[in-house]
Each structure stands twice: as C-alpha cells, then as structure tokens.
Amino acid sequence: MKTMKSSNINLTMLRVLLMACVSVSLALSTGAQAAVQVKLAEPDWRFLLQSQPVSPISAQLEANERSFAQQIQPLLTSQNYQEVAKAFASRELSQDSAALQQLRGQVMLSLKRYDEAQQALKAALKKQPNLALAHRSLSMLYMLKKDYDQARIHLTRSIELGVADAQLYGQLAFINLNSQHPASAIAGYQQALFLEPDNSQWQQGLLYAWLNSHNFAAAQRLVEDMLEQGKHADPTELWLLRSQIAMQQQQPQIALKSLEIALQLAPQDTANTLLAAKLHVQHGSVARAVELLSGSLSVASNKDVPELFEALEQILPWLLSQSLADKSQEKHASALLDATASLQVKGQALAKLNLYRGQLALQQNKKDKAKGYLTQAIEQEPLLGEALLALAKVYQQQNLSQQAEQYFIRASAIPAVKLSALLGNSQLQIEQNNYPQALELLQQAARVEPNRRDIQQNIHELQKIIRQGQYAS
Template sequence: MIKNLTVCTVLWTSLSSHVFATPGGTTDITVKLTAPKWEFLLKNIASGETQAQLDSSESSFAKELQPLLAAQDHKAIEQAFSERDIEQDSAALRQLRGQVLISLKQYSDAEVALKSALQLMPDLALAHRSLSMVYMVSKDYLKARNHLKKSIELGVADAQVYGQLAFVNLQLKQGASAIAGYQYALFLEPDNLQWKQGLLYALINAQAFSQAQALLEGMLMSSPDDAELWLQRGQLALKQGQSLQALSSLESALLLNQDANTTTDPNNIVTLAQLHIQSGSAQRAVELLDNNLSLFLATKSNQQDSSRFEVQPIDQICQWLVFNQRWQPLEQLLTALASYRKHTSSYFLSRFDVYRSKLALHKGDSMKAEKNLMGSVKADPTNGEALLTLAKLMHSKKRSAQAVQYYVRAQGLAAFKERALLGQAQLEIDRQKYADALRLLRKVIELNPTRQDILANIQSLNNLVRNES
C-alpha cells in the first residue's frame, strides 16, 4: 500500500472578508484577507481489522503499479485500472483505485470506487478517510464530517484527521467543536502553522477575541514579516472596536508588502484610508489614495475593452473632506482623480464635479464653480446636490429665474425636496415675493410636520402678506 498518497488543497473563502461597523465612524469598513489554502494529507496508516489486504491474485497487478506510482505516471495508472472490472477487485484494490482517482482529481469516480470498497468492508478506515477528502473538495461538509468521525472511531486519529474535522466543523458553523479539533491537532503537531491559522479563524468565528489575540501575537513573534498576519491583527482589532490598533496593523501590512514588492489589495488601502480619516489624519488618507489610484482600476470580464473605476469609498472620503472643509487634501485627491475621468461612471463624475465646485467656491472662483456644476448636472441630471448648489450659486449672482429653475428640478427628487423648497422660499423672501415664499414654506410643513421652527417664519410671512393687501 501507499503512504502519503496525495495532498488535497481546499480553498476556504467563507471568512476571507469581513465588514465591521467602527465606533465613531459614519461608514462600515472592510479588511480583505487572502483566502487560505488548506492542504490536507491523505495517509495510509490504518491497521488491524480496519486495513484491507490485497488478494493473492492481485499481487502481480500491485507490483506493476508500484513503479508507475513512484514515477507519478497518472495516465498509465488510470489506464491500468480502466482495464480492470472493479466488481472483481478486492476491497483493498477498490480503495487503492479510489486513492489514485483522488490524486488525479477525478472525485466522482473516486467516490464510486471508495463506496464500493466500503460495501465489501464497512470498517475500512482509510476508505472512510479518503471519502471524507472527496466530500471536502465538493464542499459536502456533512458527509465529510460523518466519514471523518468514522475514521477516528476506527483508530485513525492523527493530527490531519483532527485538523480536517475542525475545518469541516467550522464550515458547518460549529465553532466550539472547531476550536477543540484545532487545539487537539496542535497538541499533536505544535509547530503546524496551518492548525494555528485554523484555530485563529475558529476563535474569531466564536468571538473568543482575547484568545485569538493571544494566539495571533504569538504567531507574529514567530513570523513578524508575515503581512497576512498583520492584516488579521487589523481585522481582529476592528472586531473589538480598536481602530488605532487596526490602523497600525494595516500600516505594517502595507509596509511589508511594499518591501516585498507585493501588491496590496486595494480594498485594504481604502480601509486604511478610512481609518486615517476617522482618526483625524486626513492628509495620510489622501496620500494613500493618491499613491494607489491605479490599483482601483479593474477590467470588466464581460465587456471587451471596457473598464470601471472603483470609487465609492473615495467619494465618501471626498464628502467627509468637504463637510469638514479640509480643502487642501480635497484638492490633492481631486487632482489625482482627474487622470481617471475616462474610467469613472457618469454618476461619480457628477459627484466629483460637485466637490470641485465646492473647492472653487472656497477659493472665490464662482465662474469655475458654475462650470463644474453645469458639467455635473449634464453627467447626472438627477444629482440633487448639484442642482441645489447650482441654484444657490444662481441666487447669489442675482440670476433668480435660473435659480428657480434648478430649485424646481431639485424638488422633483424626494431626497432633496425639502431643502429645495426652503432654498426657493429664501429666494422669494429676498426678492420680497412673500406670498410665494409662504406657499413654499407651507409645503415644507406638509412634507415634514416636525419642522416646527418653520412655523414662526410662516407667521411672520402671514403678517407681511396681510399688510401688503
């Protein structure tokens, strides 16, 4: 029989990305972790009643296979088995056929062969072990767990089996069982990084954050240059609301990737920028985005020669900069974005032009502000913020007719109707059309009865209208 016949790789993506609400922040932020590759060994270590023996008539065939197996001549091995009738083979040879098919990644055929082996010998431990591998690859975790449990009951209880069972239990949302399995696997193989990684995920999944933190700090002491561990430290810090620790961890991961000339996931750069924004270091946030804008370009797989620009988080940061009047970093970011206009959707082009108009107004350049706002409305006629800003600009330039036009357009957008009514009402007051202003303010009260502050204005306007009449 064969020892360490194959290594099977399973991708685990269920915990590769997490979204956390950060205390004090206005948006959720994300740490993107690389999906780990879990490599599980398939060993032939069964003994006694749980191990099948080849029939004497099969010994010559087994001898023919040995050099082929040693040479890993998969095609020749497959051909050799294809010439045999599985119904005439012993349990041992059926089991061997299943193992070979697993190594060839022919999992459906492997399942058939291994099940047929168990029909002849239900307690064939290695067949159960091999079947569990087949089901893990196909993500049929319930079946995989059943065969792993049977393997342990039959005496196959090495670190690999416990680690695999822990992995399966974690996929089945059995966090406590997963923790126990990984801990036992580590007890048997204390230096196995895969079991440590699995235990870390299990602890985080079970919200055992203090234990996860202790384990992670120990892993970082052994591997301080592992950028992925620093990302996980950042992820764990976010889970616990420790934004400064998350920020420092992600900065460490970014630096390590730069030193290794490794590309950092753009989602993590955005996350780091958001953390800097929340901590008050807006300039560093803008530098991060400015230096890495090209990473946000992604080609659409279903449209030839078409691309898109992932800018929603950058838009949110621009909003924050405008709201807090951080004009210098806003200008730096908008200047960097200008090179990517052709990769930006009309929706975001419109929004960024509004921010450019706000910057221009801050600088006292109303002509440039108007130009940007006109471009914004052209790119997205439903951009209420652009319509309102343009209306206010026209109002300030005494171009009342145009201002009313934009206020009316903004009133057609539910999210901006109240602000548009108030803006037009102020315009009518300024040009002493009190009856029109009164009519608009009454619409505001109908729309939002909680605006009791408007009632005093309505009363004053009522008095003015009466005096005029």
C-alpha cells in the same frame, strides 16, 4: 417696520433650519464611513492527499491476490500510480477483496479520478464496513467535491474506528467552520494544533474560527503569536487580520497601524489602500489619507476605478464639509481634487467630480469658477440634485434671484434634495419679501417632512408676518 423686523427674525430661523439639514446629511455620511471593514483574501485551505497511506492496511488480501500485489508493489513504492491504475484496469472490481478495492480507490484518488475512486471505496466498505482507511479516503474525496455533509460522516467514522491524526481533525474542523459551527471548529483545530503545533494552516483555521465565534480577544492573542513566530507564508494577511480584529474591538489606532504595515508589505493592494485612507480620515491623518488616495489615483487601472470612485464619494464630501468650519482642511480637499484629473471617468461619475470642484470653488469665493464646474456637472447629469442646489446658491449670492429660483425649482423635483430645495427657495422668496410664496414653499416642505417642528414654527412665523402686512396695508 414691524414687518421688516419680523422678516429678519424669520430669515435667521430659516438659515438655522438649512444648517440643520446639512448637519443631518453629514451625520449620515460619517455613519456610512464607520462601517469600514478590512478586506481579506479567502484562505487557501490545503489538505494533503499524500498523508494517506496507499496500502491495504487493516484489510486482508485473498490468497489468489498476493501475486498481483507483489507485481504492483514496486510501482506503489515508486509512486508510479499511472502504471498501477493500468494494472487494475485488467481486473474486475467486484471480484477483488475489500483490501484491493480500497487500494484501487486510493490510487484513483491520487490520480484525481474521483468517480472511479468513489466506486472502489464504496465497494470496499460494502464488503467491510469498518475499514477505517476507506472511510478516511472517502472523506477526502467528498472534501475535494465540496460535499461536506458526506465528508463529515466518513471523517467521524474514521475517528470512531481509531484512525485520527492532525489532518483528519483539521478537515473536520474545516467542515464545521464552513457549516457555521465555529465552536466545533475551534475544538477540531485545537486538537490538530496539539498534534502539529507549527502547522500554519491549523493556526489560520483556528483564527478564523475564533473570528466567526466573535471571540476577538482569543483571535488577537493567536495572531500576535503567529506574527511573533514569523513562519506564516503571507504576513500581509496576518497584519490585515490584526487590523480587522482591532476594528472589531474598537481599537482604530491599532487597526490603522496594522493596515499601514500590511500596505508596506503589499503596496499595490488598492482595496486595502482605500480602507487605510478611510480609517485615516476618521482616526488618523487627513494628509495621509489624501496621500494614499492620490497615490492610488496616479497608478489606477480601469478595474480600480469603481473602488477608487466609491472612496472619493465618501471622503471628498467629508473633506469639503470640514473645510467649511476649518479652512486648513481646504488644502486637503483641493489636493485630492487635483489628483482626480488623471481619473478616467464619464457620465455621472464625472458630473460628481465637477460638483465637488464647484463646491470647493464656492467655498473659495470663486463664484464664476464654481458656476462653470456646476454647469458642467448639470450638463453631464441633469438630475444631479446637489449640483442644482449649489448652482442655485451661487446665483442667490450674486443676487440673480430669477436664475436661482429656476434651479431651486428643478432641484425640488428630485426626491433626494426636494426638502433642501424647498427650504432654499423659501429663503430666497423671503429675501425678496415674497412672503406668500415663501409660505407656500414651507407648507410643501412640511408635507415632505410632517414631523419637523422647526418647519412648522417657521410656517407660523410667516403666517404672522403676512397677517401683520395685511393689517399694515
């Protein structure tokens, strides 16, 4: 009698221990979801070549060049730069003055003949180092080549020489932003906005600079202003930015509302639809999360499948765990699993879907249905530890201990579920009054997790039971 009483106490402890393992797993899953961030498109930065005057300002033509200048002047006025380039082709670059070399460089830059432009502009600066417009043109050329270090040198020199407008400050700010100097970028964009307050590109640049410097309050004020002005070319992007800023400031409801508005403006954006679903799971409506995911599944293309499945892997286990404690959540898990029927996956992905279907059937006490799904999952992915554990549990509930033990043993060979498999098998052995085997399994579990006091406590309890059993015999 003492032995039976002690075994009941120990069996209860083991059940608590197994529940603790499940709780740890769920906490890790929730933590992964908490890292959700809004996906934003890369800004489309545009700098205006046409803002640069194509003329030999601040440099003097030689007397013998004036007739040539008069010849090409109508072409310059009509912006017929191809003909101007043809006219320059008959002249030797090194023989021209700095003024004509600069003009040649600007024309070649406008025609996107960058190597020729660079050669001409450098020749002009060699003759006249303080030629501000040549520095400015070279800065633009290096910007286009993404050689930002050289571009900064010539932008800074242009400012020093007194040629500075909104484009120049915006370009310098852009370089600083890309060079991880957000504070300098902020100053540059603010100066550009001072000169061109309605320029959405400078607003966008300042917004990104605020974000990169983690000044989220300033970024939030600016994006609110931009939304109020209603002049931004892509309001969807602004709502996504508003959502990101709200997330950074721990304002999930504002983030969710902003993301929903963005989805109304761009309903086909799969990535942000999935992010909205994840946010809804954590901070909004589970029903809405399922609705968003189901809608995405129904129209998914092949390229969307990896992102969709990644979201399902995060949300379905959470829904299934919630439905263990709250049966009203079961319908959401069921609806989402029904929607996955249209998802074209195979191999490990299909195995995981069958795992989730089996887990749901098990929760609904449909053991035969659960066995069918879980068996399929293991056939599709023999090393799917969670499916092995779940199938072992089904057989255990049906008092088919030999089959249950086989699956626990298979699962114990998989590192990710080894501890749970050893604990589950130990509980199975206790139910069969096979205490020495249960003790050996618990000792193996202790070697996997040597710092778990609860496992050590159960080992001591089992050792006590075995000693009492030997004494009783």
